[in-house]
Amino acid sequence: MRYALLDRGDRLSRELADQFHDMAEARGMVRDDKSPRIVVSIGGDGTLLQAFHRYRDQVSKVGFVGVHTGHLGFYADWKINELPELVELMSSTEPTTVSYPLLKVEIVTNGGTSTYLALNEFTLKSVVGTLVAQLNINDEPFEMFRGDGIVVSTPSGSTGYNKSVNGAIIHPHLEAMQIAEIASINNRVYRTLGSSFILPKHHHCDIVTDPEASLAVGIDHLILQFREVRSIICSVAEDKVHFARYRPFPFWNRVRDAFIGFDENDRESARKRPR
Template sequence: MNYFVVNRGDEESCKLVKEFHLLAAAHGMTESRCEPNFVVSIGGDGTMLQAFHQFRGNLATASFVGIHTGHLGFFADWMPGEISQLITLMNAPPQASKLRLVTYPLVEVEVVKAAGEAHSFMALNEFTIKGIDSTLVAQLNINDEPFETFRGDGICISTPCGSTAYNKSLGGAILHPSLEALQIAEISSINNRVYRTLGSSMILPKHHHCDIYPKSEGRFLITLDHLSFQENQVTSIRCQVSKETIRFARFRPFPFWSRVREAFIGHDFN
């Protein structure tokens, strides 16, 4: 059984990494960056995003597991004191471990530039585009049909996993991560007689796509989860649900809506 650990780098997480390595070695597990069966994230949701992008090429063979030492853990099923139990289950036969692999959708983004070059990216949580030198002005098409002309700070395209992140702060809906869909949310849109937008988030199912055609000149800030970079001379951006998925290894039930309640509401119903 091969594994690799990605950690947040703080003192607690580094201590847990050492503990994980010792227990894993005692169970005959092998650390492998090239071909891990399990990618273990020790930290918060940001650490899991790093793990996803680091092992982007291993999605077909690797399963992800999260150990929570951060502030908000939608991707983490395990607490620091449960490492021994986790490793025992990782090495047990499937029936004894009750291993269940769940797959969640990703968003695929293709950025085309004026010279004709195209670059494809993937995001676990969200993709955003914002204007740097001025507001973003862009035509938004849905399934190759013009839908609206947007003007504002930017546009956020999120996966169901990312619906609880930046999308939620923009007033978007929270989607169960098993749904194969993407969500389009406006970032501070400007509505007047010239520019009219829907004013609410939109949810597109799998096999649908949206295209963003920037009309404003200048530089754009593009983000993919925790990664960001500048681009100019962008002619179009296509977003759709990817054919690839991410797999999470679940060894016990951890209902999504329970996570949402704990994160945003709490336990007090009085």
């Protein structure tokens, strides 16, 4: 088993990383930072996003595993006290692969086209003032937006920024992307839908802005600035991200645990409740 590991960089994460390497070596696992089969993230969801972007060019070949060191990580299956169990399973068990859709973002400027993949979301804001943008769906005009910004999320990323601006949560087995507004301004000139909307695979959304505007572009945790942007094309990517699961952790359980909270007392009460 070839693996790579990224940690958050704090003392606890570094200590856990050292423990993982020692246990992995004792079980015959090989550390391979260039071409791993499994990429382990120790920290939080931000650490896993960094791991994803580091191995973006190998995304079809690797599986990701998350260990969270603080609050429950949405992408992380394992707690810090479960590290020995994880290493044992990785060294002896073939994991189940769970695949989630990714977002493809093509930014077309006068100098060419830059293409990015996002695991969570793409965000677009103006560097100065409000953002003004024409949104076209499948090359047909849809709406003229003015406001703080636009969020385009993957199904797994629908629980992040998208949710905070009242977007819906989408199960990641659905190959789709969601477009949500950030504080839109609606009047007779600028009229938007006023709610998020979901596009399936093989649809695309083009965002056209003033080419003179300076734009702040977010690709997950990465923040970039662009000028002379002719259009931004968002679509569901052909590639998917793969998570190596050594035990089941259903998506809706993650949502429940992250946003609602649930413990064994709740589970026992639910079992006793009359149906």
